[in-house]
Amino acid sequence: MSGSWSTGLCDCFSDCDSCCLTYxxxxxxxxxxxxxxxxxxxxxxxxxSLFYLLAGFTVVGGCIYACLYREKLREMYGIEGDNCTDCLVSSCCLHLSICQNYRELKARGFDISAGWEGNVEMHTRSVTSAPGVQGGMNR
Structure with a gap:
């Protein structure tokens, strides 16, 4: 899945819940x-809260804050693009940008509403013991 976004910028109807929440x-x-x-x-x-304050007092502040996290997501998963495009998308299509980020994390296996701790717990719950070593340990 690395290389490109899992959904397009305007693919809000592929996940109406995140679209409605973001709107x-x-x-x-x-x-x-x-x-x-x-x-x-x-x-x-x-x-x-910080996003709310930045976007409420200066729309540009909210766009810049969102741009930084769009860049972070793109770099974390090796998604093609550049910082200029991230800023342009975050400035001109703020809600669509946030919604695309939300969908991207969902596509990569996160339950966004569970938060970081909830996702860590879900992913470690299935691990009950250390993996076995085939043939034992030898020197």
């Missing part, structure tokens, strides 16, 4: 995406 409460969608990209270092609530 009604972009700060929640953005906060969830940013928490996962930061691996839980900063909470969804703090990211969402």
């Amino acid at each position: 009604c409460c972009p700060c929640v969608s953005f906060g969830r995406v940013a928490e996962i990209l930061d691996k839980g270092e900063i909470s969804c609530c703090l990211h969402g």
